[in-house]
Each structure stands twice: as C-alpha cells, then as structure tokens.
Amino acid sequence: MERAESQDENVGKGPWLRFRRNKSLLVALVIQGLGLLFCLTYVCLHYYTLQAQHTYPPFESIRVQFTRCENGKCFLEIVQNVPETMTVQNNSIVINCDGYYLISLKGTFFLDVDVNLLYRKDWKPLLPLTKVRSMDAVTVAYLAYKDKIYLNVTSHTSGDPSSNNITVNEGELILIHQNPPGAYCFPKDGPRESDGNS
Template identity: 30%
Template sequence: MDSERERAEDEWKSWQRGQVRNTLHLVSAAAQWILLLACLIYLGIDSLQPSTVRAHVQPISQSDKVLWTHIRYTGQSIKGVAVNLTAERGSIQIRNGSIMITCDGLYLVSLKGDIIFTDLEEKLLKLTLWKTDKTTSEVLWEQTVQDSSKAVNLTTVLFLFDQNNVTLQTSSNATIADLSFSLVFLGPFICSV
C-alpha cells in the first residue's frame, strides 16, 4: 500500500515538474514574440517618420535614398562557385556576382526559386548564402535540396556589416530557374556611402 502511494506521489510530482517546464517554455516563447513585435514596431515607426526628423538618426547619405537590390536569375550554377548575380534594379552594387554591403545594419532578405539537378547521379544539393569580408567567410543560410525541381524559399532579416559581400553558391552543378532575390536595408545604422 505504501509503495503504491509513493509511486502515485512520484507520478504526481513528475507531472507537476512537466507542467512547470511547459509553462516556462510558453512564457519564453511569448517573451520572444513580444520582443520580435517590439522590433518590428520600432522599425515601422522609424520608417514612417519624415526624412527631416530621421536625418540625424539614419545618416545613409546626403540624399535620403533607400538601399536595395532586386535580382532575377535563370542559369547554370557550378559546384562551389558563386552564382553570377547581376542586379535587375536597385541601388546596392553587385560586383563579380557578389552583393556589396556598404551599411552596418539590418537587411530584409527574400530568396525564391527552383533548383534542377544537372548531374542525375546527385541525390542532394545545398544552396548556401555566404557572407564574406577581407579575412573570413560565414554561412548566413543553407537549404538542402533532395529532389530535382525543388523550390527554395527564404524570407528573413539579417544583420550585415559594412565591407561584407553576400554570395549564393550550390554544392553541385545545377540549373537555377526563376530565382528572385531581394535585399533591402532597414537601418538605422551608419553607412559608408
């Protein structure tokens, strides 16, 4: 009788610990969403202010232009070589297939397209967005594509620094179809433009 009572008490305590853990996870998730919402509201309010008020907060350049680029690409990619991106529109420079970052700050990134394997023996392929500077390279985002004709889709905000270059590479030879790649500077940090 005592062992059953102890077992029941142990189960009850275990259940209570699980409830506390679930509550902590819920509180943590709620706090993260509130912080994200606060950041988005801050960025929205800052972008809605008249340019005369924002001039001292966001010194992008003498003319208060928005830094952005939009790229459309269909073509071949070579294993380990940066995709030769060229800007369709926008004010951010692209040199040798690399997007040239000139402002420290937050960037909204959108990347959509289809990957078609050109080497039929390949079973998977990695599409990687790289950030490089004079001395280092770092992966910003990577998606593994397991089936040919697979769509890729990325929408995120990244913090990039002045003098960074952003490139796109594949781990195998492939055809990239209908790639749409946009990068928009959200600020409000200092630029070297």
C-alpha cells in the same frame, strides 16, 4: 426728496455693478489672451516644422536574378528598369551600410542541391539549405560594411558532368535595409578598398 433717495440707492450699487462688469471684462481678456497664446504657439510650431527638413535614414535595396550556377558560384544579374541603391561586383552584392537586412531567396532547381547564402569568408552561411529542389526563404541578418553576399550552390550528383553547371528557374535574391539613425554607412562616391571577402 424721492429723487435724492433713489440717487443714494444707486450710489451704493454703483461699485458693485462696476466690479461685476470689470470682472467679466477681465475674464474675457484672460480667455482672449490664452487663445492668442495658443494661436501663436501653433503658428511658431508650424513654422519651425516647415523650416526643419525631414531627413529619413538612407534606404538600401537590391533585387537580383540568377539563372545559372557554375562550379558552385551563381551569376547575379540586376533586374532591368528597377532603381537599385546597392551594387553587384564579382557576382556578390556589396554591403555599404551596417544594420539589419531583410533577405529573400527564391528559386527552383532541376536536381537536388545544397544552397548556401554566404556573407563572409569562413563564416557560417546565412541560409543553409540542403537537398532542395525549390526554395522560398526569408531571413533577417545583421550585416556590416564590406560584407559581400553571394550564393554557393552544389549538386549531390558528383559523377554527372552537368552537376557543375546548374540551371535555376526564377532565381531571385532581394535585400532590403533601413538604416537606423547613427549606424555607419559608407559614402557612395568614395573609393572602395578590396578585402578579398568573396
């Protein structure tokens, strides 16, 4: 009889033990499912980022030197062995992309001069410097396609014949541009139109 009673006691506890065991299995299954979902999401996102090519906006820059100026116009020379993405035409730096440019201008003169960094005909200069012997200036300016950057240097000694030929020591002009997404940038291989802006 004792045996029958113990079986009856186990029968009453049986569903409760099964429920606790099933509950534990259900919780473990949910945790495993969430882990699998997170792993699958990670793998898909990683695969997607590998498939999408990283495209950065075009980066334009140039570094030119100038050692002499004649009749107000400086002669710009591209620094050798430095890869440039912009060009010099007729002693002017040609702007191909709209946007903000960081402009650095350095140099030392042997007499007092006025220096104007120009970008459009009949517009105010970007960097107007008056009666200077040395310059180390930095500015940011918005430039557009077809603008041309050029230097105009004039001397204060008008009677001196050498005032038309001005020597510059360590003259350097640097332009750096990071093209924001959506800004206009002229194709590099396309034909250029002449516009008489120099």
